[in-house]
Amino acid sequence: MTDVAEGMSREGKLGSILSAFGRGRGADDGDEAASGGLLRGLFKRGEKRTENDFSIAFDGVSKYYQTKSKKKWILRDVSFRLPRGRSMAVLGKNGTGKSTMMRLFAGVEPPSQGDITRGVRVSWPLGFSGCFSSAMSARENCTFIARIYNVDIDQVAAFVEDFSELGNYFDMPAKTYSSGMRARLAFGLSMAIDFDCYLIDEITAVGDHRFQEKCREAFAERRKKSDVIMISHHEATIKAYCDVAAVLNNGRMHFYEDIDEAMRVYGEL
Numbered sequence: 001m002t003d004v005a006e007g008m009s010r011e012g013k014l015g016s017i018l019s020a021f022g023r024g025r026g027a028d029d030g031d032e033a034a035s036g037g038l039l040r041g042l043f044k045r046g047e048k049r050t051e052n053d054f055s056i057a058f059d060g061v062s063k064y065y066q067t068k069s070k071k072k073w074i075l076r077d078v079s080f081r082l083p084r085g086r087s088m089a090v091l092g093k094n095g096t097g098k099s100t101m102m103r104l105f106a107g108v109e110p111p112s113q114g115d116i117t118r119g120v121r122v123s124w125p126l127g128f129s130g131c132f133s134s135a136m137s138a139r140e141n142c143t144f145i146a147r148i149y150n151v152d153i154d155q156v157a158a159f160v161e162d163f164s165e166l167g168n169y170f171d172m173p174a175k176t177y178s179s180g181m182r183a184r185l186a187f188g189l190s191m192a193i194d195f196d197c198y199l200i201d202e203i204t205a206v207g208d209h210r211f212q213e214k215c216r217e218a219f220a221e222r223r224k225k226s227d228v229i230m231i232s233h234h235e236a237t238i239k240a241y242c243d244v245a246a247v248l249n250n251g252r253m254h255f256y257e258d259i260d261e262a263m264r265v266y267g268e269l
Helices: 010-018 098-106 138-148 153-164 167-171 179-192 209-223 235-241 259-267
Strands: 054-066 071-083 088-091 113-118 122-125 197-201 227-231 244-249 252-256
Touching: 054 098, 054 227, 071 098, 071 113, 071 252, 088 098, 088 235, 088 259, 098 122, 098 197, 098 227, 138 153, 138 167, 138 179, 153 167, 153 179, 179 209, 197 209, 227 235, 235 259, 244 259, 252 259
Parallel strands: 088 227, 088 244, 122 197, 197 227
Antiparallel strands: 054 071, 054 113, 244 252
């Protein structure tokens, strides 16, 4: 175990969600006494890193929220690097900050201190409906997102139109969609762009049984060449997608290369 520790325009809002980088301020050196080497790719602050040999790197990252009486700490001086080819589960009890971690991974929210670097193209959380504007149609959302990621607009729109099965609604504002239609659009958009690392917050499929199978098949194809960072409480799902794990507790992240050991520690919290 290693212990390291509606004012904006509709396009402006999307851009802030999809293209944020989450850079933060520097942090003071913390205690490195517990540093080991079980998770290959962990680095000490200031170490030279080879470009693009990692998915995400945290360097002295802390995150807190200021309450009326004190700071609520989510992370305290955490440093790690997730190498390419490794998929990580993040485990923790409710209220420990897993959703905050997902926002940090995605770049939607900046750290309070330290730096977060993405060495590859990282997705927004899989099936996250906040990745598109409800004022725009599905086709318009596809166009905007394709431009952000510099991919072929027509290919993205054609894929999503076929995958989401929205029919005539594809050219109507997303605010007219049911929750199920929005979920299908969101998942289709997630699959339309080839990300190097996918973020998953519990959801791996949406819709009815038939559409869920369609989602799983599409994601299985993406997984052949992509890594995953997943938040989940389900052991079988974690073992199916991940080969390393981090347990979040009291602002610290404890890393494990043995999923069974990570699940045991998580169960004892």
